[in-house]
């Protein structure tokens with residue numbers, strides 16, 4: 372069995388507010404990401420998905436537990452150490468409008484991470500990166516505002532690929548895109564994974580979106596993993612009530628499927644009522 376490339380071990384993230392009140396937002400989460408796989412993290416807004424991604428990137432406090440990349444601890448280390456050991460972890464954010472510096476050309480955006488890491492990265496590499504994400508090779512001299520949302524997300528993906536990462540954290544990377552563009556960008560993620568062997572930790576609130584690209588899915592509820600398993604099993608035959616609710620909340624275009632969903636939702640509610648399991652159940656999704 373291949374050993375995991377990224378390990379989140381018993382992670383606890385606690386934030387302390389202005390009045391000294393502390394709030395545990397991640398509670399004992401353990402996750403393994405294997406080389407070349409896509410593990411999705413799904414849950415409703417506020418469940419802690421982004422916080423886990425930020426903790427991996429060194430942007431959220433790791434209060435307890437630890438994070439390892441290629442077997443080396445990367446939590447609670449200095450910035451300079453992180454630059455050395457964690458350069459193989461990159462990120463693509465949700466919003467392609469705010470995540471790209473509007474005053475930089477696309478070429479400068481792509482060269483920046485390579486220059487910061489002291490990696491070789493000339494015009495040829497920029498052209499390769501643009502080509503790999505399906506953008507015209509002359510895009511380098513243009514500015515982000517000249518591109519559509521989907522194209523901007525391609526630029527952000529090219530930037531994430533610049534240092535040949537082995538892990539990309541994709542934080543709701545298609546949520547700001549229309550459905551057609553969303554599908555194209557998801558296909559691009561898949562193709563890039565086939566070509567490069569990169570692993571994705573794919574963060575989304577939408578079980579429908581992640582099912583098509585995930586190997587495994589972990590479901591997060593109030594800072595804890597309540598279910599984890601093979602993508603098809605979690606998305607199609609969830610074991611946990613909360614996952615069932617997420618499944619039913621995911622938008623579907625097909626009216627027949629919508630009717631089936633509605634019937635299943637009513638059945639679930641009736642069963643819960645009968646079993647009186649409402650106490651402690653998550654809020655309406």
Ligand SMILES: Nc1ncnc2c1ncn2[C@@H]1O[C@H](COP(=O)(O)OP(=O)(O)OP(=O)(O)O)[C@@H](O)[C@H]1O
Nearest residue numbers: 386387396414415416417418419420421422423576
């Ligand atoms: N810097 C912070 N200080 C205090 N609380 C925070 C901070 N960042 C996040 N939180 C809290 O942590 C919890 C988890 O937030 P997080 O953004 O990780 O959730 P999420 O599942 O990614 O939600 P969304 O899909 O809306 O982004 C929320 O209750 C949020 O208010």
